[in-house]
Amino acid sequence: MSTPEQEAVGRTATMSDAMVEAVAHEMRADEEVFYMGEDVADYGGIFDSTTGLLDEFGRDRVMDVPISETAYLGAAVGAAQAGMRPIAELMFVDFFGVAMDQIYNQMAKNTYMSGGSFSVPMVLTTAVGGTYNDAAQHSQTLYGTFAHLPGMKVVAPSTAYDAKGLMHNAIRDDDPVVYMFHKRLMGIGWLPAPDGPKTPVPKEDYTIPFGKADVKREGDDVTVVTLGLHVHRALEAAEMLADEGIETEVIDLRTLKPLDRETVLESVRKTGRLVVVDEDYRSYGVTGEIISSVAEADLDSLEAVERVAVPDVPIPYSRPMEDAVIPGTDDVAEAVRSVGE
Amino acid sequence: MTTASPDQLRRMYEDMVTARLYEERLQDEYMEGKRPGFDISTGEIPGELHLAAGQEAAAVGVCHHLRDDDTVTAPHRPHHVAIAKRVDLKRMTAEIFGRETGLCSGKGGHMHLFDPDVNFACSGIIAEGCPPAVGAGLAAKKRNTDSVAVAYLGEGAIDQGGFLESLNLASVHDLPVVFVVEDNDWAISMPKERVTRPDDGSKRADGFDMHGVRVDSDDARAVYEAGGEAVGRARDGNGPTLLEVQVHRRMGHFMGDPETYRPEEDQERAAARDSIDRLAADMREFGIDDQELEEIRDRAANRVDEAVTWAKQQPLPEPEAAHDHAFTNPPEGVTSEEPEFADSGAAAGGDD
Numbered sequence A: 001m002s003t004p005e006q007e008a009v010g011r012t013a014t015m016s017d018a019m020v021e022a023v024a025h026e027m028r029a030d031e032e033v034f035y036m037g038e039d040v041a042d043y044g045g046i047f048d049s050t051t052g053l054l055d056e057f058g059r060d061r062v063m064d065v066p067i068s069e070t071a072y073l074g075a076a077v078g079a080a081q082a083g084m085r086p087i088a089e090l091m092f093v094d095f096f097g098v099a100m101d102q103i104y105n106q107m108a109k110n111t112y113m114s115g116g117s118f119s120v121p122m123v124l125t126t127a128v129g130g131t132y133n134d135a136a137q138h139s140q141t142l143y144g145t146f147a148h149l150p151g152m153k154v155v156a157p158s159t160a161y162d163a164k165g166l167m168h169n170a171i172r173d174d175d176p177v178v179y180m181f182h183k184r185l186m187g188i189g190w191l192p193a194p195d196g197p198k199t200p201v202p203k204e205d206y207t208i209p210f211g212k213a214d215v216k217r218e219g220d221d222v223t224v225v226t227l228g229l230h231v232h233r234a235l236e237a238a239e240m241l242a243d244e245g246i247e248t249e250v251i252d253l254r255t256l257k258p259l260d261r262e263t264v265l266e267s268v269r270k271t272g273r274l275v276v277v278d279e280d281y282r283s284y285g286v287t288g289e290i291i292s293s294v295a296e297a298d299l300d301s302l303e304a305v306e307r308v309a310v311p312d313v314p315i316p317y318s319r320p321m322e323d324a325v326i327p328g329t330d331d332v333a334e335a336v337r338s339v340g341e
Numbered sequence B: 001m002t003t004a005s006p007d008q009l010r011r012m013y014e015d016m017v018t019a020r021l022y023e024e025r026l027q028d029e030y031m032e033g034k035r036p037g038f039d040i041s042t043g044e045i046p047g048e049l050h051l052a053a054g055q056e057a058a059a060v061g062v063c064h065h066l067r068d069d070d071t072v073t074a075p076h077r078p079h080h081v082a083i084a085k086r087v088d089l090k091r092m093t094a095e096i097f098g099r100e101t102g103l104c105s106g107k108g109g110h111m112h113l114f115d116p117d118v119n120f121a122c123s124g125i126i127a128e129g130c131p132p133a134v135g136a137g138l139a140a141k142k143r144n145t146d147s148v149a150v151a152y153l154g155e156g157a158i159d160q161g162g163f164l165e166s167l168n169l170a171s172v173h174d175l176p177v178v179f180v181v182e183d184n185d186w187a188i189s190m191p192k193e194r195v196t197r198p199d200d201g202s203k204r205a206d207g208f209d210m211h212g213v214r215v216d217s218d219d220a221r222a223v224y225e226a227g228g229e230a231v232g233r234a235r236d237g238n239g240p241t242l243l244e245v246q247v248h249r250r251m252g253h254f255m256g257d258p259e260t261y262r263p264e265e266d267q268e269r270a271a272a273r274d275s276i277d278r279l280a281a282d283m284r285e286f287g288i289d290d291q292e293l294e295e296i297r298d299r300a301a302n303r304v305d306e307a308v309t310w311a312k313q314q315p316l317p318e319p320e321a322a323h324d325h326a327f328t329n330p331p332e333g334v335t336s337e338e339p340e341f342a343d344s345g346a347a348a349g350g351d352d
């Protein structure tokens, strides 16, 4: 999971710790950075996204806000246009509906519509993902929705190391960045994470550029492209498949906008077989985008393709049904086997 | 004024005790299979669970004025309201346990309970039940029936745009809608004074030129009177009301909430102001004796136990059932064929 350089760091952190560390660092360095959202002060973020920040920075810079997403997300846009660097949290990405106008018609478009005379240096942090039976209104990832609409950079880390470097870049970037963290990866006490996301993390600040995928595992037989929680499910599947003699390359996109098509293409040119795994809905989303990018650039490189994603239904509550719609390790392994035949 | 009769007190008491015992039972059931650690995704009831112990008066005080054809929308904390609206308790419990025979075939879970027999629905996004309640009121007005609609929401939800827009829409069309704000002082970890002005949420009504009332005590009889007036106004075609009720959150926001943000005195205060004890005391004054109160409590306990026992015997849904219910009609709509019109321009591209 981690590179020798990362191992040399000698300290591991959860994804939550890594994110908070980056935010705290930027808040120390720049008075103009502040964090606002529901339950981000005393509670420390429902998904541990702001643990300890209130103690260090006080209520002026770590602000609880009314349950008025249109107002406070739009206010973040306004404060950003005034030159501050707000981080505004949407507790669950599923709630974007009540405030989408501010997000996609203002945050995402004002730079362009103003001919570049305004910029919107803000980060919209938001929790994504299912796997814990929270049903149709609290389990979506909506990766494709945000990546589809122009004007936002979209980030979805899968490890603590990536989470920290991407957060530093997000806060320093003069453009709006949607930072989507998967609840299952944060290392929250009541929602245990798999082993993978807890990685060595350097103490000092560092930035990871957007639009650079990370090859989390190398392999010559099949390319699996994915992001977020499913990086870990794909790695687990790859372990199983290695025992069967199939070598899987696992590419973690890390950012959806910009999208690293080059790394994907390079891998497919090597393996000829592509599986795209997504925790978002199947149609009109990440899987279709990745596959068409490869097809468009080099159709001949593709020998076999499969996509594994949530079928086009809302996410059901009851466990057998949720397990059926959210791709599992076995589903990934089966898809890899089928393109490998 | 609609003062509660002794029989009405009995009915309210029974539903309130049922709701309280129900939440206490679910609290235990929820922890089954989640120990020794606490993993929200394990156990017989997985996912989030928002319990309403301490908010029963707001449910019965209004819903006991309603008929089955009246609509209620509730938020993420719905069980007490569902019980007061006579939602089928067995099938509701089966839904919470994720079973095939649950109200929603296991699709919805505890935040998304739907019972068309009594026109009840709830949902998990803050204040999103308000516009549909306005719509139910609109339908009643258009059809010239005397049904009413009630939208429940928390005091934190009165800052949401969808609520404010709904007040205006209901007011401008004089719709038969009652908005019931359950003020439990907290929106998860955020105390009301940190995020909302004014302190008295019923004052929101003033800006929309509609009736606004706040019941300042967690008292089922007082809510029953205020609720009667609001529902009566709606039923008589005299427009909407915003009714805020002081209630108390006796448990965490959701199961697993450490409540570290909440001062101990506040928890003690909430525990001390028990609307069920208060109602029992009033009933004794009306000559309803302890033995009868105990009989009511026993009946409630049996009902809860029966519902939970039945629910846990129900089968889980098949995984493939996830694909059912996406639409009511087939994807292609009401037809799978397109007519051919001999002389229409549209057909010209076909045969020549």
Ligand SMILES: Cc1ncc(C[n+]2csc(CCOP(=O)(O)OP(=O)(O)O)c2C)c(N)n1
Pocket (backbone or CB within 6 Å): A038, A067, A069, A091, A095, A098, B076, B077, B124, B125, B126, B153, B154, B155, B156, B157, B158, B184, B186, B187, B188, B253
């Ligand atoms: C639009 C939206 N924003 C945020 C949330 C997350 N959330 C769920 S419950 C809650 C607090 C609600 O407080 P209140 O309305 O007072 O109801 P209570 O929980 O106290 O019953 C919040 C912020 C949500 N579900 N929907």
Ligand SMILES: [Mg+2]
Pocket (backbone or CB within 6 Å): B154, B155, B156, B182, B183, B184, B185, B186, B187, B188
């Ligand atoms: Mg509240």
